[in-house]
Amino acid sequence: MRDYAKALIKRFDNNNDGVITFQELCTGLRSFDIDLGLKERLALMRKLDVDKDGSITEVELARVLNSVEVQLRNETVNSCLSKIASGADNYPSMRHYVKDLIKKFDSNSDGLLTV
Helix, strand or coil: CHHHHHHHHHHHCCCCCCCECHHHHHHHHHHCCCCCCHHHHHHHHHHHCCCCCCCECHHHHHHHHHHHHHHHHHHHHHHHHHHHHHHHHHCCCHHHHHHHHHHHHCCCCCCCCCC
């Protein structure tokens, strides 16, 4: 994420001072064909400008991008777990369902699920 943040800073930073101002953010968004209204652009600036000094640094951008990545990963994991758990409806109890799941995924029959 740090490399991606660095690349975004470079792409958005028109005056090459190492930070993104609100105006540079707006211009950069247009270069990505992202059309946001003023309220949305201001909200994005508030979210990305962690220290509220009026500019977005590489560190701030990387921090926000990392938190978004973690959130998306968690949502993906939760969605996967929900799909797995939904199969329990056909079993008398969650315990029976889990035992059957382990049997299905336990390729070496040691009773453990490993990577």
